[in-house]
Amino acid sequence: MRFSVVCPTYNRGPAITATVDSVLAQSLRDWELLVVSDGSDDDTDRVVAESARADRRVRLIRTHRHGHPSGPRNLGLAEARGEFVAYLDHDDRWAPGHLAVLARALEGGERFAATGATRVDTAGTVLHVTPPLALCWHPELQLMNAIFQPSQVAHVAGLAEEVGGWRRSESGLEDWDLWLRLADAGVRCRTAADPTVVELVDPATRQGSLIARHGWEVARFPDGRAARAAYRALKDTRRVAAARDALERDLRAWYADLAGSGLVIPSGWAAGPPEVDRALAETVAEASIGGRELWPDLAIVPRDGHVALVHLISCVSQDHADRIGALTRRVMRHQMALYEDVLGGV
Incomplete structure (x- = not known):
């Protein structure tokens, strides 16, 4: 068995058929599909059982x-018996060549692999296609961003268990938690x-309701009045041009450093310096530093004995x-200098 595909589900009903069918349509045929029903109490189990009767590679596991x-x-x-494990969320689908692409990566000696994705809304409208730059991988990039959804990922059997398996996270980011532990283990x-x-993007799902529970301090102040003055100064949209310039300079320097320390470039992307520079410029243009609001994740947070300006993060x-x-x-030196310049004038 080449691949074991793990698909957790809960009350998906007949809609799970499209997900199962996308596995049945894979050009690589050596797989098993393990649909794990998380106590479903609708007709999901019946729908999956019908697929299992039609193709013995499909297995229903109820918990x-x-x-x-x-x-x-x-x-x-x-329960997996495959050489490799791939994940598939019950509202996502795969193109027919998905497992073949992952197999080429894993058979080349890597233990962990991922592909790009097209994200759509509930009406099927395309919202976003993963740009190649966003599929560059490095431990520092993995620390800063989840990068992949589970449906994009595969790994050699046993790898997840080596770092403690899947854990429940109060933040709801179990996938990022696992990818980060793999990176910390040197994978x-x-x-x-x-x-x-x-991949389906649906605000009604659990993922769509995640809350930024954590953050890092930009600065701290003795009282709320001083914190509010600093907040207004940092949010002043007259600084948008300076903030964008600082971000672009920092990203260029950071990626240049990463290129010398194991940066993974996605296969299929001819990424010379001009392509990387152009992609970084596009990233800055789409960044959260916008004309209407500067640093929208900045918040005033009362703490014991002080009031802090905090960048809130869903992590x-x-x-x-x-x-x-x-x-x-460490890596966003120009942005940090901009913060210090602004806050020094408050």
């Missing part, structure tokens, strides 16, 4: 209700530019947010 995907994914890993990810996954834990803050201060 008690966990209320999150980590438990079902771990059960799927325990490198091979990526492919091919957008072989269609794994406060320890993770602290690591992001430390790396930001």
